[in-house]
Amino acid sequence: xxxxxxxxxxxxxxxxxxxxxxxYHFIMCLFLCCFITAIMIWLCSYFEDTRNLKYTITSTxxxxxxxxxxxxxxxxxxxxxxxxxxxxxxxxxxxxVKRWALYFGKILGMILIIPVIVIMPVGIxxxxxxxxxxxxxxxxxxxxxxxxxxxxxxxxxxxxISVSVSVILRKTLYSAxxxxxxxxxxxxxxxxxxxxGGPVTRYNVDYALIFLLPxxxxxxxxxxxIILNNVDPLLYCLLMTYSLIAMVYGxxxxxxxEV
Amino acid sequence: xxxxxxxxxxxxxxDFLALDNIxxxxxxxxxxxxxxxxxxxxxxxxxxxCSMLLPTNGSIKVFGQDVTxxxxxxxxxxxxxxxxxxxxxxTAYNYLRFFGxxxxxxxxxxxxxxxxxxKTVGLLNQSNSKISTFSRGMKQRLGLARCLLHEPDLLILDxxxxxxxxxxxxDIMEKLIDIxxxxxxxxxxxxxxxxxxxxxxxxxxxxxxxxxxxxxxDTILTDIKGMSNYVILLKSRDKKIDELxxxxxxxxxxxxxQNILHLRVKETKDFEKKFLTYLLQNNIDFSxxxxxxxxIYSQIFEEKT
Numbered sequence: 001x002x003x004x005x006x007x008x009x010x011x012x013x014x015x016x017x018x019x020x021x022x023x024y025h026f027i028m029c030l031f032l033c034c035f036i037t038a039i040m041i042w043l044c045s046y047f048e049d050t051r052n053l054k055y056t057i058t059s060t061x062x063x064x065x066x067x068x069x070x071x072x073x074x075x076x077x078x079x080x081x082x083x084x085x086x087x088x089x090x091x092x093x094x095x096x097v098k099r100w101a102l103y104f105g106k107i108l109g110m111i112l113i114i115p116v117i118v119i120m121p122v123g124i125x126x127x128x129x130x131x132x133x134x135x136x137x138x139x140x141x142x143x144x145x146x147x148x149x150x151x152x153x154x155x156x157x158x159x160x161i162s163v164s165v166s167v168i169l170r171k172t173l174y175s176a177x178x179x180x181x182x183x184x185x186x187x188x189x190x191x192x193x194x195x196x197g198g199p200v201t202r203y204n205v206d207y208a209l210i211f212l213l214p215x216x217x218x219x220x221x222x223x224x225x226i227i228l229n230n231v232d233p234l235l236y237c238l239l240m241t242y243s244l245i246a247m248v249y250g251x252x253x254x255x256x257x258e259v
Numbered sequence: 260x261x262x263x264x265x266x267x268x269x270x271x272x273x274d275f276l277a278l279d280n281i282x283x284x285x286x287x288x289x290x291x292x293x294x295x296x297x298x299x300x301x302x303x304x305x306x307x308x309c310s311m312l313l314p315t316n317g318s319i320k321v322f323g324q325d326v327t328x329x330x331x332x333x334x335x336x337x338x339x340x341x342x343x344x345x346x347x348x349x350t351a352y353n354y355l356r357f358f359g360x361x362x363x364x365x366x367x368x369x370x371x372x373x374x375x376x377x378k379t380v381g382l383l384n385q386s387n388s389k390i391s392t393f394s395r396g397m398k399q400r401l402g403l404a405r406c407l408l409h410e411p412d413l414l415i416l417d418x419x420x421x422x423x424x425x426x427x428x429x430d431i432m433e434k435l436i437d438i439x440x441x442x443x444x445x446x447x448x449x450x451x452x453x454x455x456x457x458x459x460x461x462x463x464x465x466x467x468x469x470x471x472x473x474x475x476x477d478t479i480l481t482d483i484k485g486m487s488n489y490v491i492l493l494k495s496r497d498k499k500i501d502e503l504x505x506x507x508x509x510x511x512x513x514x515x516x517q518n519i520l521h522l523r524v525k526e527t528k529d530f531e532k533k534f535l536t537y538l539l540q541n542n543i544d545f546s547x548x549x550x551x552x553x554x555i556y557s558q559i560f561e562e563k564t
Contacts, residue, residue, distance in 0.1 A: 001331075011360055087344035091405075094309045095361045096333040258312045 009101040009108065016109025020075060021116065029071040030117060036063045037121035041128045053133065053140055054229075057147065058222035060125055065151055065218055066187055068117050072110065072155055073162040073179045079106050080166035080254075081175040090259040103254045107163055107247060114155045122148045139229065146231045150221045153239040157214035160246035167253045186215035208238055217242075260287045261320075262413050262444045263308060268317035270303055270468075277303045279468040281317070285446055285461075287412070290439050292459035293448035296560055300468040301448040302341065305417045308446070309338045321413065334362060337406030339399075341418035347391040351382055351401055354390060355408055362409035376404040379434065395422035403431065407438075414438065416447040420454060432458050452556055464559055471559060479555050491520040494544035507534060520545075 020026050037060055044056040083089040092102060126144060130136045161182070166175045208220040217235045224232040263285035270278040278300045285291050293301045306312040308319055310326045310333075318325060324332040346354060355373040359365070364372065377383045380400040390398065399422050406414055419435075420428045432454045435445055439458075449455050455462065462479065464472040472479045493500070496518060503522075504510045509530050512523035524530060538545055 008361065015357060015360070083344075087340075087342055088346060090306075090311050090340060091338070091343050091358075093311045094333060094336070094338040095358070096330050097361060098330055256313065258306075 005098050005101040008095075008097040009105040012097065012102055012105025013108035013112060016079060016106050017112040020109070020113050025071070025075070026113065029067065030120060033064050033067055033117060033121045034124050036067060037061075037124050038128060040064075041125055041132070045129075045132050053129065054143060054226050057125065057129070057140070057144060058225060061147055061151065061222070064121050065154065065215070068151075068155060069158050069186075069215070070183060072114070072117075073158050073183060074176065076110050076159050076162035077166050077172060077175045077179055079110065080163055081170055081172040084170050084259060085172045087259070089257075093259060099255050099257075100251065103163075103251050104247075107159060110159045111156055114152050114159075118148055118151050118155070122151075143225050143229070147222065147225060150218060150231050150235060150239070153236060153243070154214040154218045157217075157239045157242045157246070160243040160250070161214070164246045164250035164253070167250050167257060186213045208235060212242060214239060214242060261285065262287050262322060263446065264320040264323075265304075265308075266318050266320075268304075268307065268319060269315045270300075270307060270312065271315045277468050278307070281468075281470055283463060283470060283473065285444060287444050288439065288442055289460040290435060290445040290447065290458050292455045292462040293446070293465060294452065294455065294462055294556060295448075295465035299465045301465055302417055303468075304465070305338075305340075305415055305446070305448060308415060309333075309336065334409070335411050336413045336415055337409070337411040339402045339406050339414075339416045339419055341421055343402060345390045345393075345398055345401065347389070349390055350387050351377060351390060351393075351404075352386040354401060355405060358405050359408055364409065372408060372410075376407045379407065380404045381430065396424060396427050399423055400427070400431075403434070412443055414443060414445045414447075416445065416449075418449055419447060420449055420451050428454055462555070464555065466559065472555070476555065487524050489520075489522040489524060491522065491538075492546045493518045493520055497541070497543050499541050499543060503537075506537060 040060040040063055041056065044059050080089075083092065093099075095102075097105075122144060126136065126141070129140070162175075162179055165178050165182070169175045169178060208216045210216075217239050221231045221235045224230070224235065261284045263283070265281050265283040268278055268281040268283075269276065281300075281304065293304065295301050303312060307314055308321060308326065310330075313327065318327075320326070321332040322335055326332065346357070349357065352373055355376065356369060359369040359373065374383065374386070377386050380403050382397065382400055382404065385393070385397065390401065393401065399419065403416075403419060406416070414435075416435075420431055423431060428451060435447070435458055439445055439460075447455075447459075456476065459476065461474060462472075462476055463470055464479065493515070496515070500515060500520060504513050507524075507530070509525045509527050510522055511525055512521070514521045
């Protein structure tokens with residue numbers, strides 16, 4: 001029974017991710033992420049001292065994170081609230097799939113598209129950096145990979161929060177508005193409160209702890225990279241904790257959902 | 260064998276009691292119709308059977324499995340709702356393929372069955388068209404194709420004929436009879452009482468969340484000592500028609516509009532026989548059709564209609 005449901009979960013995930021990967025929106029988002037990354041790396045290397053490569057890397061990744069985070073939260077709202085609004089969720093509830101398999105299958109489907117959205121721009125970043133500086137020291141590659149990992153965890157946390165918001169509010173309009181306000185809070189308001197935002201923020205992991213927002217973690221991680229030469233492991237743990245809490249909370253709502 | 264067993268089922272939406280202590284069994288190889296006015300609780304009951312809603316009290320068993328605890332029974336049911344949504348960007352075939360994967364169907368089998376069911380519902384030529392281009396009736400047919408895809412033993416249909424033209428309704432009804440004859444059970448709700456009359460082996464009349472009658476249309480009609488409605492198509496207007504009410508005191512209402520004679524008759528044992536003999540003896544050219552469920556409905560919901 002469990003084995004069968006796990007197969008159903010995988011099936012749901014596969015269908016969800018395939019549907020997104022071949023969609024026009026996804027291709028546009030991917031193109032935008034790659035394009036912005038490519039442009040940013042040139043701009044940063046032009047205006048800044050290329051010796052401060054860590055700073056260049058972190059600055060480049062911020063627009064990518066904002067674009068992809070917005071896209072993923074909208075798409076996640078669409079696969080939960082959107083399906084409730086379009087009344088397709090009811091049909092899914094009549095399938096021989098347990099609610100947990102359907103719920104986590106949909107989330108997994110969204111998570112599966114994250115590597116695609118991260119790997120391509122990060123690949124461009126590595127390629128362009130190596131073209132500009134001629135040689136990339138292993139420490140820089142390690143930093144890029146650590147940041148790529150924290151970006152993926154940030155996206156997972158954003159997806160989890162979007163899912164919770166969607167299943168609680170149910171209506172696409174309400175969920176999308178709530179997520180928009182949440183992203184605004186994450187990207188603009190909280191970084192200003194932290195002190196300038198982005199990589200100029202002084203590193204203090206307490207901010208990530210106080211503001212329970214994935215972006216605060218990512219922001220703290222980039223500064224941690226500049227100062228400590230690596231990402232503070234606490235930030236990985238924080239992001240995973242946010243994701244887990246949001247996912248489990250959303251599941252308890254979804255489990256009792258009536259359509 | 261009981262396909263559906265509902266015991267002491269209640270459903271509340273806040274303070275509103277949508278279903279009140281429902282007890283019902285649906286036997287196999289039958290078409291069971293759920294009849295009642297808007298807001299009576301028909302859709303709620305259907306959604307509870309499909310576990311789209313959770314019961315406040317009571318239990319529902321489908322094929323002996325508790326719907327709140329198990330999902331394997333869903334491999335054997337096909338559900339078509341009145342206002343269900345469709346993935347508009349999918350083509351008809353891809354829509355079926357998507358759902359087929361959840362019923363352990365894949366590859367050639369899925370392709371073959373998909374084509375077969377599309378042919379059955381008359382959408383084979385539109386198999387590669389996007390659902391967004393479909394009319395409501397076509398979507399309804401596609402929904403029925405989805406229900407039939409995995410060859411379930413129980414079909415649960417909530418207003419399957421809504422949005423269909425008369426030919427479409429007739430096609431669906433004929434299809435439902437074929438499905439029933441192939442050994443499946445159908446549980447359907449509809450406002451199309453005349454079509455229900457033609458296909459239902461049993462009907463279940465629901466009012467204010469309570470089942471107030473359940474059985475074959477004939478039994479219920481006898482039970483409630485109801486009135487039958489007759490529609491008689493006259494080839495020409497005859498003066499003898501005006502005398503009908505005098506000759507047959509059972510006729511409580513009589514009206515003729517554009518050569519269509521409407522009768523509302525208090526059921527008596529030999530009325531039909533005597534009435535037909537009278538028409539034949541007086542050379543009144545006619546064709547006739549009775550609507551038992553119509554009669555039951557108007558009798559029970561008289562105060563509403």
